[in-house]
Amino acid sequence: MQGGVASDMRSFLPIMTVLGVIVLIWYAAVAPMNIRGALDVAERGGADVVPPESRARFEQPVWRLMVDNPQHIAAGYALDRPRLPTPQQVGQELWKTTGEMALKGRAMSKRSLLYHGWITLQSTLWGFALGTALGMAGAIAIVYSRVVDMSLMPWAIISQTVPIVALAPMIIVLSSQVGIEGRGVPKAIISAYLCYFPVLVGMVKGLRSPASAQLDLLKTYSASSLQGFLKLRLPASMPYFFTSLKIGIAAALVGTIVGELPTGAISGLGARILIGDQFGTPLAIWAALFAAAILAGALVTLLDLMQRVTLRRMGMQA
Amino acid sequence: MSWLIFALVFWLGAWALNAFLASSAWRGSLLVRIAIPVLFGVSLIVLWEGIVRAFGVSPVILPAPSTVAATFAASTDILWEDFQQTVLKGALSGFVIGVVAAFATAILIDRSAFLTRGLLPIGKFVAALPIVGIAPILVSWFGFDWHSKAAVVVVMVFFPILVNTVQGLRETDAMQRDLMHTYAAGYLDSLIKLRLPAALPFVFNGLKIATTLALIGAIVAEYFGSPTRGMGFRISTGVGSLSIDLVWAEIVVAAMAGTAFYGLVAFIEKRVTFWHPSHRTPT
Numbered sequence: 001m002q003g004g005v006a007s008d009m010r011s012f013l014p015i016m017t018v019l020g021v022i023v024l025i026w027y028a029a030v031a032p033m034n035i036r037g038a039l040d041v042a043e044r045g046g047a048d049v050v051p052p053e054s055r056a057r058f059e060q061p062v063w064r065l066m067v068d069n070p071q072h073i074a075a076g077y078a079l080d081r082p083r084l085p086t087p088q089q090v091g092q093e094l095w096k097t098t099g100e101m102a103l104k105g106r107a108m109s110k111r112s113l114l115y116h117g118w119i120t121l122q123s124t125l126w127g128f129a130l131g132t133a134l135g136m137a138g139a140i141a142i143v144y145s146r147v148v149d150m151s152l153m154p155w156a157i158i159s160q161t162v163p164i165v166a167l168a169p170m171i172i173v174l175s176s177q178v179g180i181e182g183r184g185v186p187k188a189i190i191s192a193y194l195c196y197f198p199v200l201v202g203m204v205k206g207l208r209s210p211a212s213a214q215l216d217l218l219k220t221y222s223a224s225s226l227q228g229f230l231k232l233r234l235p236a237s238m239p240y241f242f243t244s245l246k247i248g249i250a251a252a253l254v255g256t257i258v259g260e261l262p263t264g265a266i267s268g269l270g271a272r273i274l275i276g277d278q279f280g281t282p283l284a285i286w287a288a289l290f291a292a293a294i295l296a297g298a299l300v301t302l303l304d305l306m307q308r309v310t311l312r313r314m315g316m317q318a
Numbered sequence: 319m320s321w322l323i324f325a326l327v328f329w330l331g332a333w334a335l336n337a338f339l340a341s342s343a344w345r346g347s348l349l350v351r352i353a354i355p356v357l358f359g360v361s362l363i364v365l366w367e368g369i370v371r372a373f374g375v376s377p378v379i380l381p382a383p384s385t386v387a388a389t390f391a392a393s394t395d396i397l398w399e400d401f402q403q404t405v406l407k408g409a410l411s412g413f414v415i416g417v418v419a420a421f422a423t424a425i426l427i428d429r430s431a432f433l434t435r436g437l438l439p440i441g442k443f444v445a446a447l448p449i450v451g452i453a454p455i456l457v458s459w460f461g462f463d464w465h466s467k468a469a470v471v472v473v474m475v476f477f478p479i480l481v482n483t484v485q486g487l488r489e490t491d492a493m494q495r496d497l498m499h500t501y502a503a504g505y506l507d508s509l510i511k512l513r514l515p516a517a518l519p520f521v522f523n524g525l526k527i528a529t530t531l532a533l534i535g536a537i538v539a540e541y542f543g544s545p546t547r548g549m550g551f552r553i554s555t556g557v558g559s560l561s562i563d564l565v566w567a568e569i570v571v572a573a574m575a576g577t578a579f580y581g582l583v584a585f586i587e588k589r590v591t592f593w594h595p596s597h598r599t600p601t
Contacts, residue, residue: 014436022440083459147333147340150351151358161576163533165450165541166549166569169557177379250446257448261538270451277454277542289451296447 023087032062033084034076039065041079042072085286093287110267113291119268120256121295123184127191128252132245134192135199142200143207143233144225160197164190165258172259183259187268191255195248202244206237239316242307249299257292269295325368332361381563389563390570396552397571404549405575407464408536412471413528420476421521424483425509438484445477453539467539467548474535475528479521486520487513519594522587529579533572 039057043049050068051057057065066073077086085093094113101112108115138156141148172186180186210232218228260270269292276284336354344350363383369375370382377385390397427433453470460466490513498508540550549568556565 011435011439014432014434015439016436018433018436018440146345147337147354150340150345150354151336152355154355155359157580158573158577161530161580162569162573163530163537163576165534165537166553166572169553170562170565170569173557173562174380247446254448254450258450258534258538261450261453261541273451273454277458282455282458285451285455292451293447297443300446 026084026087030082030084030086031066031073031076034079034082035062035065035069035073037079037081037083038072038076039069042069042075047072081280081282083282085283089283090286090290093283094290097284097287098291113269113272113287116267116269116272116288117291117295120253120260120270120292123187123256123259123268124191124249124253124295124299126184126188127255128195128249130188131192131195131248131252132199135196135244135248136203138196138200139203139207140229142204156197156200159193164193164255165261167193168259183268187256187259190259191252194255194258195252198244198247198251202240202247203237206240206244207233209240210236235314238314239307239311242303242310246300246303246307249303250296253292253296253299319372321368322372325365325372328364328368329361332357378560378562381566385563386566386570390567393564393567396564397567399547400549400552400568401571401575403464403545403547404467404536404540405533405579408467408539408548409471409532409579411464412468412536413475413532415468416472416475416532417479417525417528419472420479420524421483423476424480424487427480427484428487429505434484434488438481441477441481441484445481449474449477450535450538453535454542457539457542462543463545464548467536467544470539471532471535474531478527478531479524482520482524482527483517486517489513489516489520518591519587522583522591525583526580526587529583530576533576533579537572 036057039049040054043052043054049057049072051060076082078089079085082089097111097113101109102114106112108118138148138152142152143149168186168190171189172183175186175189214232214236215228218232223231256268257270257273260268261274266275269288272288272291273285276282276288336357339345339350339354342350367382367384370380375382381389427437450470452473456469456473457466460469494512494516495508498512501507503511537550537553540548541554544551549572552568553565556562556568
């Protein structure tokens with residue numbers, strides 16, 4: 001991530017090779033994963049299948065089925081409801097629910113992943129803003145007050161060992177009982193809960209990174225503690241700040257999706273996964289998963305760019 | 319109202335005591351360093367209890383800590399059953415399989431610089447993805463029982479540990495490797511005696527991240543289908559049937575399990591990597 005253009009170029013070939021191998025393994029896995037489904041479809045279509053009853057097939061290992069029915073393997077690559085879709089099918093579904101709908105001018109339709117991605121992005125950004133603000137405030141309090149440091153820091157660590165998914169349904173119930181409409185707020189709270197910790201830890205490290213000689217120098221300039229913060233501690237913490245923001249935004253997205261998954265939400269990428277599960281449409285799940293992955297990649301890349309530009313302007317080469 | 323005043327006074331008193339302790343002469347002692355966060359936590363619980371009692375908050379919205387404690391004590395058998403199903407069977411077995419698989423993969427990859435350069439960025443990217451989303455797919459592949467939960471956990475813990483181990487294995491510097499070379503140490507010798515120990519701090523970093531992910535994965539997977547036991551099952555049905563006190567009792571179990579799991583790994587880390595600068599006690 002930190003490397004310059006030269007090392008990026010050097011890694012390009014290995015990365016592409018590994019990606020290619022992954023895609024190959026994926027394609028190879030589709031045949032055994034989908035052979036049962038393909039045979040069921042073929043049997044219903046009146047084709048000859050060995051063995052002919054679905055119950056007898058259930059007891060056979062997939063390898064046996066593939067050897068006995070080689071002519072039906074290909075059908076596994078084009079099922080409507082595959083156990084494992086091919087990368088091509090996922091790509092088509094993804095395009096059908098994003099680009100194609102956008103071309104038809106229905107980018108914000110309820111069936112478009114752009115709409116659901118936008119809902120998820122909103123909650124993620126709110127949670128990210130809230131979590132970053134909390135993490136910053138906590139870090140400043142911890143750096144400047146020993147009581148806060150000693151009483152808060154252990155609880156901050158414990159808060160992250162509590163599985164947030166256990167709390168997520170409670171947060172949603174609580175906020176609806178308190179009278180908060182919609183699901184945006186509880187989702188943002190959950191994602192802030194996951195996001196604040198990396199920011200807190202990174203900023204505590206960053207704000208403490210100036211050497212004591214530097215702090216002493218500012219004292220000889222008779223700088224106030226506010227000036228010391230603005231002119232020394234805050235600038236010195238910037239590399240740490242951006243690194244923790246990149247972890248934080250990924251965590252915030254995980255939080256939003258976790259907030260959408262178990263709670264019967266109807267919009268958002270997590271809700272698409274949930275609905276795809278309930279209606280038995282695996283392609284919708286896979287498309288939503290890949291959309292979430294693309295969103296995560298885009299957000300982290302954006303922050304990485306901001307980090308490079310900011311640090312270069314400040315004279316700290318990243 | 320008196321409850322609220324008592325709680326507020328208690329909270330302020332605890333804070334004042336903490337402020338005193340933190341600037342007192344004993345602030346470095348272990349006792350004080352434990353007492354301060356404990357006091358802070360207790361004061362928060364008292365504040366919660368006071369607010370619930372003072373405003374008569376309905377137990378359907380937010381039960382008081384005392385109610386949760388009573389439910390906890392009354393339903394230990396259910397909680398234990400759920401704990402076994404989710405933590406011991408789902409999370410722990412998945413954690414062990416995932417860790418072993420990631421560790422083995424890391425050592426295999428490490429022999430090839432080409433593979434390392436290709437897999438490390440991909441692993442880093444995947445580790446940042448919301449992998450919990452694959453839970454419904456794996457539940458439909460592996461069935462409702464704990465096997466599917468363990469599978470989700472395996473996938474979730476695999477990448478953080480892989481990335482950290484691969485990075486850790488590259489931590490030795492040329493001088494150290496040369497020294498091993500002059501001892502005529504082969505690949506295996508230098509792996510076991512130099513590079514694996516040097517990688518341990520990184521491995522433990524990954525393990526600590528993985529402990530929390532393991533519990534998250536096991537619980538989320540239960541929201542997508544489970545036998546009629548398990549913490550995720552109990553939480554989702556408890557929210558639906560408004561037995562919120564039982565849900566909070568499950569949350570307490572989840573919190574304790576998560577903290578204990580993390581604490582155990584941190585404890586082992588301290589024992590095993592005592593030589594690392596971050597664990598040396600400052601003199």
